[in-house]
Amino acid sequence: MTIEAKHSTEPESMQPHMKIAESWSCLNAWLQSMPDAIPGGLNAPASDDEIQILEGALGVKLPEDFITSLKTHGGQVDQDGVCFEGESLLDVKGILNEWTCWREIVVDGLFDGMTSDPDDGVKDDWFNLKWIPITKNGMGDCLCIDLDPAPGGTVGQVVRMLHDDDRRERVAASFEEWLCRMVMDITGLDVEEQQK
Structure with a gap:
């Protein structure tokens, strides 16, 4: 079964879910x-x-x-190679590089007065310095771990940051949930069957 990596309307506690180690183990085996x-x-x-x-x-x-x-995998080797829904998983250096680029734009005031159209639980900033990039697509967009959510959000939720669009989608309640969905999507794994 392939799972769409969109934010599901199914209650989070009811969604099939693997821990980080299980997700990486399944992906590595595949x-x-x-x-x-x-x-x-x-x-x-x-x-x-x-x-x-x-x-x-x-x-x-x-x-x-x-x-x-x-501590399992520090991102992917080819930082320009796409895999995770057309994006690359950043390593430590890539995370800092992406965040630093966004920080410079924020500090220069280029986003002053700009707001976004966020999902519930996400602040309406254009970019928030507590959004930590974890992927990039080579076109200025990324997924971020949100450490400064709006009321109703969760610290550590994953948010889609689009450089030329004001949508800010909450794609997962946590990195663990996002990684599980990516592994299911890439491998076709059915977590419910795996956990029986």
Whole structure:
């Protein structure tokens, strides 16, 4: 079964769900027979030092599920290779580079007075410095971990940031949920069947 990687209307507690380790284990097993599915493959784990430096540069504490993921695979090797719905999964350096680009635009005041059209639980900023990019598509768009949600949102939810569109879609309640959906989408895995 292929799952659309959109925000489901199904209650989050009722959705099929895998933990970070399970998602990566399933994807890694599938990649053994489909090694070209992720261009360049996946990186080795990010080190504690790399994660600490990243958090210091961003001025945030990253969610535990995302840290767990970085400690399994620190993004994908080819930062321009697409896989996750036409986007590449950023490594530690890529996360900081993308965030720094957005930060410079914010600091320069180019977004002053601009608001977005967000889903419930997402602030109406054009870009928020507590949105941490985790993917890029090469056209200025990214998915971000939202560490500053609006009322009704959750810290760590995943938000789609479009550079030339005011929509701000809440695509998952957490990175763990997003990764699970991506693995189901890529591999065709049915989590309900897997967990029986």
